[in-house]
Amino acid sequence: MNRLRGPIILAAILVALPLLFPDNYFVTVVVTTAVLHAILAISLNLLMGYAGQISLGHAAFFGIGAYSSAILTTQHRLDPLLAIAAGMLITGTIAFLIARPILRLKGHYLAMATLGFGIIISIILVQAGHFTGGPDGLGDIPKLVIFGWAVESDFHWYIVMSTILILVVWLVNNLIDSRSGRALRALHGSEIAAEMMGINTTAVKSAIFVLSALIASFAGSLFAHQQSFISPDSFSFFFSIELVTMVVLGGLASTYGAIFGALVLTFLPELLVVFEDYEVMVFGAILMAMMIFMPQGLFVGFEKLAQRLYRKFFASQTIDKEQRDVA
Amino acid sequence: MLLKVEGLLKSFGGVTAIADLNFEVPEGVVYSVIGPNGAGKTTLFNMLSGIYLPDEGSVTLNGRNIVGLAPYKIARCGVSRTFQNLQIFFNMSVLENVLVGCHLRIKENFISTALRLPLSMREEKKARQWAIDALHFCGLEKYINSPSDALSYGVLKRMEIARALAMKPNIIMMDEPAAGLNDTETAEMLSLIRRISESGITVLLVEHNMHLVMQVSDRILVLDYGSRLAEGTTHEIQNNPQVIAAYLGSDTTTAGADVKAGGNHYAV
Amino acid sequence: MFDQILQFLITGLTTGAIYALVALGFTIIYNASDVVNFAQGEFVMMGAMSTVFLAAGDNGLPTPLAATLSVVLVICVGIFLQRFAIAPARGASVVTTIIITIGASIFLRGLALVVWGKDIHGMTPFSGETPIHIGQATLLPQNIWVMGGTAVMVLAVHYFFHYTMQGKAILACSYNRDAASLMGINVGLMMMVAYGLSALLGAMAGILVAPISFTSYDAGVMLGLKGFSAAILGGMGNPMGAVVGGLLLGLIESLSAGLISSGYKDAIGFIILLLVLFIRPSGLMGKRSSDRV
Known part of the structure; x- marks a missing residue:
């Protein structure tokens, strides 16, 4: 079945990796991080890629989720699973409250507002030391126990994150190819035409903003339990930008693109360590170069390249050229 | 009266832009609005x-005042439209564009689709057929x-109409459906408008092609x-001296002939 | 109390003036090429850092010369940015260009790290440190330099865009690139002038403020964000809006730092920005956009 092909290939890769490279640092630690980033990038892509609403503050929702879990489990001794749900409730409420006024804005104004929101949250994380531990962060976050199974080792986390990623991909793919998903993409294509088809664009935008925040919050809670220590640094403006970069780098409006972008951006710093002092500079240069030469993203870039090669070797199934010219 | 503007x-x-305009559109007709740019x-x-x-002023649709309603609510009253400068969802395929038109007819929600419950699968299948x-x-x-994003202008114009029709509207507003089309395409558009009207949908048409x-x-x-110069049946309008004068200046003889003959004239 | 407020106003106007210059730089590039340049803050940092290093040591250049050379250097960086990062990506989406400029800012920061190291540097004030007393409030000569310098540059930019052929040509490019090109305007050159000018403003801001706030390789990030905020607050694309937005943001921050909490001053600035946007979605002096169908 066509629609299951993506998740199955993804699952196959994620199962094969630890079998091929057992006990490998890159697989158990770096890939796990990449998978977490992929979940976040997919959630941001719902908003940016499909609905066309830019957000430069996504890390805030990730952070609210992480801190909710951390605070509720350490200071209030709540069960981790309940804390995850509570974190999602808190994040969802905040997202719901700001969704309408923020999503009324467009383009650069929307970018600024989401950026501002992200910075406000990260300042609060630093300043409200009473709850958040301030710049020093919060430690001793308890382990996650799922139905009696304690998630302890790096490899356990690899399994948990991978499973959730596959689930998220499946859900998001279903959603995109449905009435709601089409409404979402329609408002990206033309807000006015979408309204004329009976779509309440304001409501759809708010809904996707909340959904996207909920997924980020969930990922944040997982992150808190995985790390057992969190500090505001992980949820700063820079991380928001990194997430946006993953989405754009992979290719907007493509779930697999978002995964690919997350993978590249997680591995790149690991590999650039060899440049030592020049690491930051090289990273910036690569980022610029990729966006200049593949503005539609790496995934689309590779896809097009593959298609071109395919056509070259398996000849001609082309669209009527004349009609292309008129359009 | 289906639509009443007062x-x-x-x-x-x-x-x-519009000054004290009154008109009424009976159900089932093709009602055209013409006038210079x-x-x-x-x-x-x-x-x-x-x-x-x-x-x-007021706009009454089936006896209900729709002034002040958001566009999506007006759409829910059975009003659909196409646009003068196309409003295509270029990020979607032709079928998906038209499926968006079925939005109001599909009964399913966020959660049932995300989980692919059988109910929404059935709805989805029906919607595909409608589209x-x-x-x-x-x-x-x-x-x-x-x-x-790979189609010609003429095809896109018709796709917008298909999208509007997929709503099963009571009334469809078409903003210059023939603008930019060649003669063959215009002839096709003419027959399409006739078929839409025959299917029982009231057509409100803005068009320059006389x-x-x-x-x-x-x-x-x-x-x-912005004001009403004349209103009436096609025959009345063709013979209205005021219209003839306004349309091609004071040289009423040739102009009259043109409007009367329904010549292929674009008003400027 | 009054003296305290006066002191906050002085501080606020000084930082506000710097924000205004950065915002003005944003606006010029935005108007010329529809790009939000996230590397604007790096112009500020490079202006300050290179002046510090050129003037450092026993064999260092005299400050005015070091400053001039630095400004020239940063202008070159601005032109390079346009030529090699923005121009090749013409037609790319807003988000893509945002990421390109973010890439550029990371690159420049990395470069500064390699060349100038991680240390934090100060600069000697231009004309001593003898404060001027107004009641209990004090005004440092450098405050006057910042405010005066900003005023001069704002006026110069205004003159440039309204009374010179080149300035008008850039405006023409921003309204309609193709038409401007058909009128014989060298669009490519005008873009480089715009980026150069914007870099000049950034570098000057950096040099003026360096004696008050220290500088380091990563000092540009926050300033860039503040400049963007100020430009949005005033209404993106409106140069006067950028200046007003900058001054306002500086005042808000200084007053909230003094009267409410210094830790939350940045947050309060952003909260007010959000509130303004909620009420006026195109900023204080921005044009209202409308969809045409």
Whole structure:
């Protein structure tokens, strides 16, 4: 079945990796991080890629989720699973409250507002030391126990994150190819035409903003339990930008693109360590170069390249050229 | 009366776009609005569909005042439209574009679709059939799976109509459906409008191509600087001296002949 | 109390003036090429850092010369940015260009790290440190330099865009690139002038403020964000809006730092920005956009 092909290939890769490279640092630690980033990038892509609403503050929702879990489990001794749900409730409420006024804005104004929101949250994380531990962060976050199974080792986390990623991909793919998903993409294509088809664009935008925040919050809670220590640094403006970069780098409006972008951006710093002092500079240069030469993203870039090669070797199934010219 | 417009008024920063306009559209007709560029035709459409809020006046649809309703709510009253400068969802395929038109007819929600529950699968299947039917109706069957950003202008114009029809509207507003089309395409458009009307949908048409307007319309409203210059059956309008004079200046003899003959004339 | 407020106003106007210059730089590039340049803050940092290093040591250049050379250097960086990062990506989406400029800012920061190291540097004030007393409030000569310098540059930019052929040509490019090109305007050159000018403003801001706030390789990030905020607050694309937005943001921050909490001053600035946007979605002096169908 066509629609299951993506998740199955993804699952196959994620199962094969630890079998091929057992006990490998890159697989158990770096890939796990990449998978977490992929979940976040997919959630941001719902908003940016499909609905066309830019957000430069996504890390805030990730952070609210992480801190909710951390605070509720350490200071209030709540069960981790309940804390995850509570974190999602808190994040969802905040997202719901700001969704309408923020999503009324467009383009650069929307970018600024989401950026501002992200910075406000990260300042609060630093300043409200009473709850958040301030710049020093919060430690001793308890382990996650799922139905009696304690998630302890790096490899356990690899399994948990991978499973959730596959689930998220499946859900998001279903959603995109449905009435709601089409409404979402329609408002990206033309807000006015979408309204004329009976779509309440304001409501759809708010809904996707909340959904996207909920997924980020969930990922944040997982992150808190995985790390057992969190500090505001992980949820700063820079991380928001990194997430946006993953989405754009992979290719907007493509779930697999978002995964690919997350993978590249997680591995790149690991590999650039060899440049030592020049690491930051090289990273910036690569980022610029990729966006200049593949503005539609790496995934689309590779896809097009593959298609071109395919056509070259398996000849001609082309669209009527004349009609292309008129359009 | 399906649609009733009374005392409609709209100005933009002191410039009056529509001034105290009254007209009525009976059910089942093809009702055309003509007039020179800047006469306020698109502004009128934008008010009827809720994109602009009129300064004064009322728009009654099936006895219900729809002024002040958001466009999506007006759409839910059975009003659909196409656009003068195309509003295509270029990020979607032709079929998906038309499926968006089925939005209001599909009964499913966020959660049931995300989990692919059987109920939403059935709905989805029905919707696909509706969309395919609409595409067939507009003669677009060979483009069903094409991406929308690779199609010609004429095809896109018809796709917008298919999308509007997929809503199963009571009334469809078409803003210059024949603009930019060649003669063959215009002839196809003419027959499409006729078929839409025959299927029981009231058509509200803004168009510059007099030939098409004269052939397809039941009633015509002539706008000039936002006011009503004349209104009546196609025959009445063709013989209205005021219309003839306004349309091609004072040289009424040739102009009259033109409007009368329904010549392929574009008003300037 | 009054003296305290006066002191906050002085501080606020000084930082506000710097924000205004950065915002003005944003606006010029935005108007010329529809790009939000996230590397604007790096112009500020490079202006300050290179002046510090050129003037450092026993064999260092005299400050005015070091400053001039630095400004020239940063102008070159601005032109390079346009030529090699923005121009090749013409037609790319807003988000893509945002990421390109973010990439550029990371690159420049990395470069500064390699060349100038991680240390934090100060600069000697231009004309001593003898404060001027107004009641209990004090005004440092450098405050006057910042405010005066900003005023001069704002006026110069205004003159440039309204009374010179080149300035008008850039405006023409921003309204309609193709038409401007058909009128014989060298669009490519005008873009480089715009980026150069914007870099000049950034570098000057950096040099003026360096004696008050220290500088380091990563000092540009926050300033860039503040400049963007100020430009949005005033209404993106409106140069006067950028200046007003900058001064306002500086005042808000200084007053909230003094009267409410210094830790939350940045947050309060952003909260007010959000509130303004909620009420006026195109900023204080921005044009209202409308969809045409």
